[in-house]
Amino acid sequence: MNRIVNARLRRRQGLFTVRWTAGVIDAVEPQADALPVAAPDGDTLDAGGRLVIPPLVEPHIHLDAALTAGQPRWNLSGTLFEGIERWAERKALVTRDDTKSRAHRTIRMLAAHGIQHVRTHVDVTEPGLATLQAMLEVRDEARELVDLQVVAFPQEGIESFPGGRALMAEAVAMGVDAVGGIPHFENTRDQGVASVHFLMDLAERHDRLVDVHCDETDDPQSRFLEVLAEAARVRGMGPRVTASHTTAMGSYDNAYCSKLFRLLKQAGLNFVSCPTESIHLQGRFDTYPKRRGLTRVPELDRAGLNVCFAQDSIVDPWYPLGNGNLLRILDAGLHICHMLGYDDLQRALDFVTDHAARTLALGERYGIEPGRPANLVLLSADSDYEVLRTQGHALASIRHGRVVVRRTASEVQWG
Numbered sequence: 001m002n003r004i005v006n007a008r009l010r011r012r013q014g015l016f017t018v019r020w021t022a023g024v025i026d027a028v029e030p031q032a033d034a035l036p037v038a039a040p041d042g043d044t045l046d047a048g049g050r051l052v053i054p055p056l057v058e059p060h061i062h063l064d065a066a067l068t069a070g071q072p073r074w075n076l077s078g079t080l081f082e083g084i085e086r087w088a089e090r091k092a093l094v095t096r097d098d099t100k101s102r103a104h105r106t107i108r109m110l111a112a113h114g115i116q117h118v119r120t121h122v123d124v125t126e127p128g129l130a131t132l133q134a135m136l137e138v139r140d141e142a143r144e145l146v147d148l149q150v151v152a153f154p155q156e157g158i159e160s161f162p163g164g165r166a167l168m169a170e171a172v173a174m175g176v177d178a179v180g181g182i183p184h185f186e187n188t189r190d191q192g193v194a195s196v197h198f199l200m201d202l203a204e205r206h207d208r209l210v211d212v213h214c215d216e217t218d219d220p221q222s223r224f225l226e227v228l229a230e231a232a233r234v235r236g237m238g239p240r241v242t243a244s245h246t247t248a249m250g251s252y253d254n255a256y257c258s259k260l261f262r263l264l265k266q267a268g269l270n271f272v273s274c275p276t277e278s279i280h281l282q283g284r285f286d287t288y289p290k291r292r293g294l295t296r297v298p299e300l301d302r303a304g305l306n307v308c309f310a311q312d313s314i315v316d317p318w319y320p321l322g323n324g325n326l327l328r329i330l331d332a333g334l335h336i337c338h339m340l341g342y343d344d345l346q347r348a349l350d351f352v353t354d355h356a357a358r359t360l361a362l363g364e365r366y367g368i369e370p371g372r373p374a375n376l377v378l379l380s381a382d383s384d385y386e387v388l389r390t391q392g393h394a395l396a397s398i399r400h401g402r403v404v405v406r407r408t409a410s411e412v413q414w415g
């Protein structure tokens with residue numbers, strides 16, 4: 001395969017041919033008319049007027065915990081905190097092969113839906129860091145399907161977990177791509193603040209990205225985002241820093257948010273919202289009215305900040321469902337965030353493509369332009385709006401010029 005014809009591209013009128021050589025795009029050419037494609041030849045994929053996009057990007061998932069729901073016990077309260085307890089029980093049973101086989105199976109579920117870039121958090125509150133070692137091996141072994149970024153994620157805290165700081169430093173020495181944190185889970189507010197300064201120092205010193213689970217709670221007093229944003233601003237690291245979840249922002253009052261947003265804009269950091277996960281885990285201490293438990297996605301977006309959507313979990317102690325389909329998450333997110341207005345529907349895919357690529361700092365490794373990798377996904381409809389309305393799918397995923405997955409569209413047959 002070395003070209004796609006009759007492709008529709010986002011934000012451009014008409015049909016296009018995209019050509020590549022040795023896995024790199026060398027031309028994106030407007031077509032005067034639709035090109036007839038006779039018999040399928042091995043060189044050409046006919047997009048048939050459907051949308052061709054750069055791959056979907058999964059900016060936040062926990063591959064180390066995937067496919068463990070109910071082992072050994074189910075999360076009955078549905079809270080984040082019970083999830084952390086259930087995971088601590090399962091974590092005591094993990095082996096290297098168990099971790100690797102679940103991670104590879106989950107990566108295939110993601111790749112089957114047109115995802116080629118993934119950022120996974122890996123729990124490093126584990127003496128010995130065997131799980132992290134296994135995931136760094138998975139990062140290499142899975143290269144044919146995805147580019148994987150690994151975040152050192154201190155699930156049980158940096159300050160509150162015995163040896164937490166040393167484990168983080170060791171994880172960086174082992175070669176993680178990004179440094180994580182969980183300040184709202186530390187025992188005290190002071191420890192939460194200290195953990196943010198510690199992790200920002202570590203990342204700056206070793207030139208790593210940052211992605212912090214930040215204020216994942218309905219508690220409006222959880223205000224670690226301001227600490228993270230200020231540290232990013234002062235160090236000039238904003239574009240390399242991500243605040244994940246920030247669900248407490250859905251409970252902050254507007255007066256505080258108006259001040260906070262000024263700082264967020266100065267810092268220029270990235271945001272990830274996990275809508276299915278947050279609607280499930282948050283609001284658990286409410287009766288009615290019941291909070292949605294999501295961050296302020298449209299407000300962040302309108303303020304010019306970079307926001308994207310993510311799955312977070314697939315069948316783990318925090319969330320029992322999930323199949324790798326990021327377009328399902330986009331659908332849920334747009335509903336929950338009141339983002340079904342016409343303008344949002346026109347550009348809906350931004351939240352699972354370009355915005356997520358920016359969060360991962362993919363730069364020129366991403367996008368349909370000459371000189372960039374021939375990583376392309378054919379969708380089942382011809383526009384963002386129609387992909388969403390029809391609950392569309394990735395029909396083909398091409399990576400470095402090679403088709404890695406194809407899916408046939410489902411068809412209705414009338415009686």
Ligand code: 17E
Pocket residue numbers: 062080155182213216277312313318
């Ligand atoms: N761990 C955590 O702290 N929060 C989450 N949403 C998941 C794991 C999935």
Ligand code: FE2
Pocket residue numbers: 060061062121213244312
């Ligand atoms: Fe998470």
